[in-house]
Amino acid sequence: MAGIELKSSAFHDGSFIPRRYAREGEDVSPDLTWAGVPEGAAELVLLCEDPDAPTGTFVHWLVTGIDPTSGGVAAGQVPTGGRERRNGYGEPGWGGPHPPAGDQAHRYFFRLYALPEPVSLPDGASADDVHAAVDKEQLGSGHLMGLYHR
Secondary structure (H helix, E strand, O other): OEEOEEEOOOOOOOOEOOHHHOOOOOOOOOOEEEEOOOOOOOEEEEEEEEOOOOOOOEEEEEEEEEOOOOOEEOOOOOOOOOEEOEOOOOOEOOOOOOOOOOOOOEEEEEEEEEEOOOOOOOOOOOHHHHHHHHOOOOOEEEEEEEEEOO
16 A cells, blocks of 8 residues: 655644644644655545544544645645535534643644545544545555644
8 A cells, every 4th residue: 555645834743733723723724735646546535633532533624535636735725626524513624623621732633545436425424434434445545643732
């Protein structure tokens, strides 16, 4: 399986996500770039999730149908060809980090999956739904992890 390189100029893997991207900040999605998408990819799926949320894994961003040749997305934008799905806040699009005040830093995993055909997901898909749909079919993936606390 191919490894996709996923990066952001806003933060490095394992470092803190700036407040600008959080719910109490400007609540805009960070810029992302990717490289190494395998040949044969029909679409990319982007998922941002917080596995440390007190109620279980929380979806912060889910975008399907991304053009595999796009190479990235600017801050606050939708990836080319992408369809933003409902996040854990019940809203379409990006919903920034907002862990309970006083919690230790939560981990936010940005995962990009290359798929050989368009994925079928229900509206309001959970992180588990996404993993079940893409884990078997993916041609490659990449991830970037950021931290945030209040």
